[in-house]
Amino acid sequence: MLYREAGQFKASYEADQQIFPILQDRIGVLLLIGFFALAVPLFADQYWLKAILIPVLIFSLAAIGLNILTGYAGQLSLGSAAFMAVGAFGAYNFMLRIDGMPFLVAILLGGLCAALVGVMFGLPSLRIKGFYLAVATLAAQFFIVWALVKIEWFSNYSSSGVITAQEIEILGFAFDGPQSKYLLTLFVVVVMALLAKNMVRSTTGRSWMAVRDMDVAAEVIGIRLMRTKLTAFAVSSFYCGVAGALYAYTYIGTVEPEGFNLDLSFKILFMIIIGGVGSIMGSFLGAAFIVLLPIALDVFVPMLLGDLVSSSFVSNLQLIVFGGLIVFFLIVEPHGLARLWQIGKEKLRLWPFPH
Amino acid sequence: MAREIGDVILKMEGISLSFGGVKALTNISFDVREHEIRSIIGPNGAGKSSMLNVINGVYHPQEGQVTFRGEVRRDMEPHKAAKQGIARTFQNIALFKGMSVIDNIMTGRNLKMKCNVFHHALHWGKARAEEIEHRKKVEEVIDFLEIQNIRKTPVGRLPYGLQKRVELGRALAAEPSMMLLDEPMAGMNVEEKQDMCRFILDVNDQFGTTIVLIEHDMGVVMDISDRVVVLDYGKKIGDGEPDEVKNNPDVIAAYLGTSH
Amino acid sequence: MQFFFEVLIGGLLSGVLYALVALGFVLIYKASGVFNFAQGAMVFFAALTFVGFLEILPGWTGWEEGGRAVFWLAFVLSLAAMVVLAIATEKFVLRPLVNQPPITLFMATIGLTFLVEGIAQGIWGANVRGLNLGIADVPIEYMMDNFNILISSFDVFAAAVAAVLVAALALFFQYTRIGRALRAVADDHQAALSIGIPLRHIWVIVWAVAGFVALVAGMIWGARNGVQFALTFTALKALPVLILGGFTSVPGAIVGGLIIGASEKLAEVYVGPFVGGGIESWFPYILALGFLLFRPEGLFGEKHIDRV
Numbered sequence: 001m002l003y004r005e006a007g008q009f010k011a012s013y014e015a016d017q018q019i020f021p022i023l024q025d026r027i028g029v030l031l032l033i034g035f036f037a038l039a040v041p042l043f044a045d046q047y048w049l050k051a052i053l054i055p056v057l058i059f060s061l062a063a064i065g066l067n068i069l070t071g072y073a074g075q076l077s078l079g080s081a082a083f084m085a086v087g088a089f090g091a092y093n094f095m096l097r098i099d100g101m102p103f104l105v106a107i108l109l110g111g112l113c114a115a116l117v118g119v120m121f122g123l124p125s126l127r128i129k130g131f132y133l134a135v136a137t138l139a140a141q142f143f144i145v146w147a148l149v150k151i152e153w154f155s156n157y158s159s160s161g162v163i164t165a166q167e168i169e170i171l172g173f174a175f176d177g178p179q180s181k182y183l184l185t186l187f188v189v190v191v192m193a194l195l196a197k198n199m200v201r202s203t204t205g206r207s208w209m210a211v212r213d214m215d216v217a218a219e220v221i222g223i224r225l226m227r228t229k230l231t232a233f234a235v236s237s238f239y240c241g242v243a244g245a246l247y248a249y250t251y252i253g254t255v256e257p258e259g260f261n262l263d264l265s266f267k268i269l270f271m272i273i274i275g276g277v278g279s280i281m282g283s284f285l286g287a288a289f290i291v292l293l294p295i296a297l298d299v300f301v302p303m304l305l306g307d308l309v310s311s312s313f314v315s316n317l318q319l320i321v322f323g324g325l326i327v328f329f330l331i332v333e334p335h336g337l338a339r340l341w342q343i344g345k346e347k348l349r350l351w352p353f354p355h
Numbered sequence: 356m357a358r359e360i361g362d363v364i365l366k367m368e369g370i371s372l373s374f375g376g377v378k379a380l381t382n383i384s385f386d387v388r389e390h391e392i393r394s395i396i397g398p399n400g401a402g403k404s405s406m407l408n409v410i411n412g413v414y415h416p417q418e419g420q421v422t423f424r425g426e427v428r429r430d431m432e433p434h435k436a437a438k439q440g441i442a443r444t445f446q447n448i449a450l451f452k453g454m455s456v457i458d459n460i461m462t463g464r465n466l467k468m469k470c471n472v473f474h475h476a477l478h479w480g481k482a483r484a485e486e487i488e489h490r491k492k493v494e495e496v497i498d499f500l501e502i503q504n505i506r507k508t509p510v511g512r513l514p515y516g517l518q519k520r521v522e523l524g525r526a527l528a529a530e531p532s533m534m535l536l537d538e539p540m541a542g543m544n545v546e547e548k549q550d551m552c553r554f555i556l557d558v559n560d561q562f563g564t565t566i567v568l569i570e571h572d573m574g575v576v577m578d579i580s581d582r583v584v585v586l587d588y589g590k591k592i593g594d595g596e597p598d599e600v601k602n603n604p605d606v607i608a609a610y611l612g613t614s615h
Numbered sequence: 616m617q618f619f620f621e622v623l624i625g626g627l628l629s630g631v632l633y634a635l636v637a638l639g640f641v642l643i644y645k646a647s648g649v650f651n652f653a654q655g656a657m658v659f660f661a662a663l664t665f666v667g668f669l670e671i672l673p674g675w676t677g678w679e680e681g682g683r684a685v686f687w688l689a690f691v692l693s694l695a696a697m698v699v700l701a702i703a704t705e706k707f708v709l710r711p712l713v714n715q716p717p718i719t720l721f722m723a724t725i726g727l728t729f730l731v732e733g734i735a736q737g738i739w740g741a742n743v744r745g746l747n748l749g750i751a752d753v754p755i756e757y758m759m760d761n762f763n764i765l766i767s768s769f770d771v772f773a774a775a776v777a778a779v780l781v782a783a784l785a786l787f788f789q790y791t792r793i794g795r796a797l798r799a800v801a802d803d804h805q806a807a808l809s810i811g812i813p814l815r816h817i818w819v820i821v822w823a824v825a826g827f828v829a830l831v832a833g834m835i836w837g838a839r840n841g842v843q844f845a846l847t848f849t850a851l852k853a854l855p856v857l858i859l860g861g862f863t864s865v866p867g868a869i870v871g872g873l874i875i876g877a878s879e880k881l882a883e884v885y886v887g888p889f890v891g892g893g894i895e896s897w898f899p900y901i902l903a904l905g906f907l908l909f910r911p912e913g914l915f916g917e918k919h920i921d922r923v
Binding site for chain 2 (some may be wrong): 011017018019193195196198199201202203204205206207209210212213214216217218219220221223224225231235252279316
Binding site (some may be wrong): 321322 | 650657707708711712715717718719721722723725726727728729730731732734735736737740741781851854855857862865890893894896897900901903904907908910
């Protein structure tokens with residue numbers, strides 16, 4: 001009943017081109033942000049903040065990054081985790097080597113490093129597409145992790161490349177508890193998600209989608225393939241890089257390059273498949289799903305089956321459930337949870353008279 | 356008529372194109388004058404689409420040269436052709452299937468938009484004003500083509516005839532000086548054909564857009580064209596005004612299949 | 616110089632194994648247009664199933680442990696498991712996704728990878744297991760005596776098996792009815808359907824054949840390095856092999872495998888020490904990437920012309 005756009009007439013193109021054109025959506029987003037910014041820190045306990053909310057936010061950001069490249073620009077990447085690693089190690093080195101480096105600037109610079117590396121590994125996309133490109137991004141995955149381990153300067157000569165994130169301090173305030181870290185993460189992720197939403201609904205985003213849907217036609221109407229693809233690689237890697245920096249600073253604390261392995265890249269890919277390829281909203285849904293699923297399995301499977309099951313059984317079950325869900329979603333709902341959400345909204349719009 | 360046929364703006368000379376061992380075009384020359392409707396006809400596999408692809412740089416001919424507005428060149432990059440005002444539609448609709456009608460037509464204006472990715476991310480001031488300004492232009496195209504009611508529909512869901520119309524809209528949105536239309540009426544019923552004819556004539560008449568047209572419906576071609584080129588097996592067998600071409604014995608032979 | 620040859624030959628022989636995995640990819644890609652990321656998982660699944668049967672069969676049948684009868688029964692049962700996997704894949708993954716874009720099918724096979732790995736470990740456990748095929752892993756004396764080069768008899772055996780397998784597959788494709796149908800399907804799905812070739816059967820057959828290749832690769836590899844999860848990563852090396860060789864070429868898979876195997880070992884030995892070692896993990900990919908920039912269709916692949 002409440003979700004109606006009747007009576008909301010758009011009198012100008014400006015009104016029609018708002019970021020959320022439907023009033024209820026605008027209110028909904030504001031309420032959602034308000035809820036997560038004000039209510040959640042008051043009521044959520046440490047475990048929820050540290051083990052669920054912060055990682056969900058960080059992975060959402062990485063998933064937005066991959067979604068920009070794969071979902072919007074149509075270039076499949078299997079190396080997202082490596083770009084996260086570049087962001088984490090980049091931010092670490094800026095903090096370490098430059099006195100008085102502000103934290104937010106450091107993570108942005110970390111993201112910028114990732115963007116540069118992303119463009120380098122995106123160059124082959126000008127010649128190759130599809131599976132070939134996917135294999136090329138595997139090169140980035142393996143090479144970057146190797147380089148961060150072997151070139152000891154990156155980790156300030158620690159053994160096997162482990163780094164420990166410095167304390168975060170912004171304007172004299174120390175972000176040391178889970179609450180403040182959560183709020184900081186939330187702030188960065190929300191701002192960047194809104195920026196991403198803006199990008200995908202403007203010429204930049206349309207060019208990406210044009211290249212994704214039909215590159216020959218895109219070129220014929222004057223879209224520069226090289227510039228468009230490389231922009232997608234740069235922006236995508238930037239997002240992954242910032243996510244990686246947050247991963248190190250507000251989530252794990254101590255990270256090693258091997259932590260950003262192929263498995264993590266696959267996880268991010270799964271987030272966008274399940275959440276929704278080509279949807280910012282879907283990136284959040286997918287990240288939440290993929291973070292929560294193993295936790296749910298860990299809790300509920302022993303509860304249901306009792307002591308019959310070992311922990312290795314649960315971890316195998318995780319593989320099976322992940323794999324099965326991917327196949328299931330690709331078959332049943334290739335646009336993922338975001339589409340289900342959208343269908344729900346459309347139903348609601350017509351409810352209670354569906355015809 | 357409001358329009359007046361002007362000078363030659365596009366000249367193709369001795370164009371030969373082959374794929375591996377297969378010759379698609381052999382030593383073809385013809386020209387296109389400003390503001391005219393120039394048709395390319397011929398049986399299936401005659402090399403008509405290849406010809407268009409050479410004009411706007413999708414294919415690169417092995418021999419010959421292309422002169423567009425005085426600039427002589429051997430081949431072309433497609434986005435440069437777009438920059439010089441050549442727009443194009445495709446035989447097998449090349450719309451961006453995942454996007455709405457508005458977004459598809461908006462992409463047609465990409466060359467006229469100057470903001471970069473940073474402006475877009477902020478969507479403030481300049482980027483916003485630009486977006487709205489171009490949206491207005493796109494709405495003009497939408498009004499012209501009478502597709503207001505489907506403007507927010509994803510193009511993948513539209514029937515074939517409407518998709519063709521949207522593709523014409525995307526080409527029009529670029530405000531081109533020349534449009535290459537590859538079988539814009541293929542697979543349409545009579546009413547749809549009439550609409551499409553009207554749009555093409557209106558574009559030509561109101562905006563003075565030069566049109567190079569590939570079409571199989573001889574009735575339409577002979578009606579609306581100023582001049583016609585006939586290709587067969589990659590070779591030119593006729594060139595001239597519709598009546599002239601109609602009575603050309605080689606053309607009749609090619610269509611009735613009496614020779615070879 | 617002897618050392619160089621030893622490294623080279625060692626590399627070529629490990630390349631044979633990459634080639635075997637790549638061969639599975641090529642078969643499936645040719646027949647169904649699917650880039651099967653799960654090929655590595657299939658190698659792991661096959662090897663684990665084989666070892667698992669070797670362990671439990673003596674208990675079930677009372678036959679002598681490590682005997683010939685157990686070996687062959689385990690082989691047949693593992694093969695049957697691969698056929699079941701092929702049927703299940705066709706029914707639950709390929710058939711529902713028919714006519715979807717290739718990239719969707721590719722992502723589905725990534726899902727399949729996780730599924731197959733989870734099932735394999737769920738059934739047989741995740742322990743590392745040794746596998747003894749009864750082939751001696753000792754230097755060949757003849758080569759030692761005459762050329763002073765160290766070559767393992769096991770590696771030569773592996774190469775021979777691979778060669779026989781490739782030859783058998785080539786004959787199978789060229790001269791049997793099913794082989795002809797497979798080639799027809801690879802050429803044009805629609806046309807093949809229209810002349811009455813049952814597409815689904817063909818898919819099951821080709822996935823089963825790929826499963827058989829995976830089983831052989833898994834047995835050889837498992838015997839060399841132990842049957843363990845790491846097999847799936849080694850199998851990823853088949854991807855650069857494919858890029859070098861082209862997705863559709865059987866000889867390409869072989870030559871590509873040899874080039875990757877040899878060059879990664881040589882690079883590790885001669886370049887590795889200068890940059891801290893461990894470059895085997897990425898060298899094949901970078902090599903393939905560099906190659907792609909010059910010849911995107913691979914060594915033996917066909918050049919693709921975009922028609923618009």
